[in-house]
Every structure is written in structure tokens, then in C-alpha cells.
Amino acid sequence: MKKLLYTPLLVVLLNSCDTAQKTQSQQDQQAQSGPCPDKVCTMMFASVPVKFVNSSGNPAAVKDYRAVNLRTNQDITHKDNDSVYGNYFAVxxxxxxxxxxxxxxxxxxxxxxxxxxxxxxxxxxVSGGECACHVARVAGPEEIMVN
Structure with a gap:
């Protein structure tokens, strides 16, 4: 009779170990894939540009261009931003x-x-982030008018 009582207890214990192993396996799998969901990204290289124009809409030359992330106060100005026209820059x-x-x-x-x-x-x-495929303009002008 004692053996009969221990049998269900043994079954319960074995099942709980199996569940713990599955949970650990699922956690390992999630850690390997990272915090981002699976997504398909293109190989294109995206940028968010800004153009300086005069009141007629023609290109206007500017100097000392700078782009600063206000959240981090980090200067993200690209050194290769010097365009031939001096009015088109990557934010x-x-x-x-x-x-x-x-x-x-x-x-x-x-x-x-x-x-x-x-x-x-x-x-x-501008949006981006750990899981984003590309940067994107969320809000703000595409052209800045020079008076």
C-alpha cells in the first residue's frame, strides 16, 4: 500500500522537473535571439536629410553645421556632411x-x-533604437528657410 502512495508523488515530482527544464530552455532560446522580435530588414543605408533654402526655394549655403541629440546631449554631426552645394546635410x-x-x-x-x-x-x-532597421524622421522640417 505504501508503494501505491509513493507512485503518484513520484510522477508529480518528475513532471515538475520536466517543466523547469522546458522553462530554462525557453529562457536560453530567448536570450540567444536577443530582446528584439524577428523582423526582416533591407540592406539599404537610410538617412534623414535636411536642406537649407532661401525664400525662393533655391539652395542657400550655410557653414558650421551641427546636429546634437537633445536627450543625450551627444554631438552626432557627420564629418562627411560637406556637400558640394553646402545646403544639404544628414541629420x-x-x-x-x-x-x-x-x-x-x-x-x-x-x-x-x-x-x-x-x-x-x-x-x-528622429527615431532609431536597438530593434529598428533604419533611422526615420518622426517630425520636423525637411527644409530650413534662410531669410
Whole structure:
């Protein structure tokens, strides 16, 4: 009779060990895949540009361009931003992906108008993050007007 009582107890104990192993296996599998869900990303290299224009919509030359992430206060200005025209710049690109939050960070863009030496400023919200495929403009101007 005692053997009969121990049999169900043994079955319960063995099942609980099996569940613990499955749970650990699932945790290991999740740790290997990382915190991001599976997604298919393209191989393109994305950027969020900004263009400086005059009141007629024509290109306007600027100097001393800077882009600063206001959340981290990190300068994310790209050194290769010197364009032939001097009016088209990358606010952020995929090399900045991990520096940005998924909800989007406000990037303060500043430059000096080459003609008048007036300081120009705009804020552009750009998203990225650990799990994002590419940077993207959330809000803010695509063109900054020089008066």
C-alpha cells in the first residue's frame, strides 16, 4: 500500500522537473535571439536629410553645421556632411541607429547662414533604437528657410 502512495508523488515530482527544464530552455532560446522580435530588414543605408533654402526655394549655403541629440546631449554631426552645394546635410543616418531611441529623439540642427552670418536653428525628431532597421524622421522640417 505504501508503494501505491509513493507512485503518484513520484510522477508529480518528475513532471515538475520536466517543466523547469522546458522553462530554462525557453529562457536560453530567448536570450540567444536577443530582446528584439524577428523582423526582416533591407540592406539599404537610410538617412534623414535636411536642406537649407532661401525664400525662393533655391539652395542657400550655410557653414558650421551641427546636429546634437537633445536627450543625450551627444554631438552626432557627420564629418562627411560637406556637400558640394553646402545646403544639404544628414541629420542622422543608420550609423546613428543605436544612439537613438525607438520613440524618437529631438535632434537640434544649427548652422550659420553664409550670406548674413545669422544662426539658424531647428529641431527634428528622429527615431532609431536597438530593434529598428533604419533611422526615420518622426517630425520636423525637411527644409530650413534662410531669410
Amino acid at each position: 542622422a543616418d543608420d550609423s546613428d541607429l543605436k544612439k537613438l531611441s525607438e520613440a524618437g529623439d529631438n535632434i537640434e540642427v544649427t548652422a550659420i547662414d553664409s550670406a548674413s552670418n545669422k544662426k539658424l536653428k531647428a529641431v527634428i525628431k
